[in-house]
Amino acid sequence: MSEPALSMDALGYRAGNGRMLVEPTSLEIGAEQRLAIIGPNGAGKSTLLRMMAGLLKPSSGSVRIHGDDIAALRPLDRARLIAVVGQTDSPAGQLLVQDYVALGRIPHSGAFRRDEDAAIVEEALVRVDLAAFARRPVASLSGGERQRMQLARALCQKPKVLFLDEPTNHLDPRARSELLALVGGLGVTTIAVLHDLPLVAPFATRIAVMQQGRVVATGTPDECLTPRIVSDVFALDVLRMRHPSQDRDLMVFEASLPHSASQPIRSKS
Template sequence: MTMPLLDARDLSATANGRTLVDAVSLSVTSGDRLAIIGPNGAGKTTLLRMLSGMLRPSSGEVRLGGRRLDRISPAERALHIAVVGQTDQPDPRLAVIDYVELGRVPHAGLGRRGEERDIVVDALRRTGLLPLLGRTIGSLSGGERQRAQLARAIAQVPKILFLDEPTNHLDPRARAQLLELVAGLGMTVIAVLHDLTLVAPFATKVGVMNEARLQALAPPHEALTQQLIREIFGVDVFRLRHPTEDRELTVFELPNRAAPPS
């Protein structure tokens, strides 16, 4: 049996007498891409922050590689975990290459300078930013800034990459491209996603949150059931064959409600 890379047991978080996350247990193994979904206020971001070590749970524990996460120092944790958050605001004056090099800070003194630069250049190449390495962060488009944040995280060479709604403020094409890029990295990823249409093509596992609890944890075709999605999100889900490609499409649509009598 494969040992979980990250294992959470009975995680709860409370604030001002309100339960934000209630007794959530889950695990991921190497190579998993876990998408955490749910309506606003369901506890998604709070759960992500506890899983990544940014927030100490009120109860329960998280283990990384069998070790309790709260007993790993922040400096050591940064060698294993990279986080791309919703509110990251890089200094707009920084050159792209200098910003991406910040991902190597946790590894300072652990490698040779040439190797360090190679890692940064590879992160820029994998995110398509190599031609823009001399540009300032402030001159980039929204999609390019998101890719720069991702490149910084890739340069960190983490065991787990955490993404908190990474497609916010991107147009539909840029959203799909960013998640396709992340899926192609071969990394273990835990991501909070808002757009349901992006979940099935990206995730190997889906965690459905509602009212602070984990309602489902399964592969996309098992987690995104008609009953659960309609109950939580108020939309219907359909699975259709792609008209020109050998794959399935997952489509979400508002229920067809009969018009009220006149």
């Protein structure tokens, strides 16, 4: 059996006030799998991801990436193994896109760029469809373009595992789908915190469902996005139907409204 890309053993986090934000949990993610961490606000999703990425010291347990204990790695070595795209990043607006993306080469080349670094930066910009924006200032980009720019920087690190913390925040519906489709085609082991449930099944090969600091379900989208789990965790109904023009299923999530609230509003005239 091949070694997992990432494994965590009894990983947990207790806040300074004694509250357990993430109950100890163990999980393995295989190479090139895409794990979506989902759950309501405050469930502990970002806390779990930050521990997995080595950005937050856990209260218990450990994380290994391709066999290496992430806590024992030097920051430079860790940056060669993983890349993180966070919810917010605010580079100087006058910085050129290509120079921002080139920051991803620092773990490999330091402050001195090699000839091959320019080729790697160009390749990353092409992969995220930003090659034409290379010499534009960061301030000129839209929200979706900035997200793709951050992803290009992460790709320049040549990571074995890519972490995304709510990467679709502040994006319009089309940009959300396009970004996750792009990530899904990279062939890189990916762990992403997602909050937009309709995007989860098309993106993820595995899901971890969190509720009140506990991982309450893991498995494939079909195993985790069941009516019972979705109702218990999100208080939503899930409806499955065939796409009217494509050979695939659709999942629709909606809140159950009280009968009185579902009645049409009648005019007083």
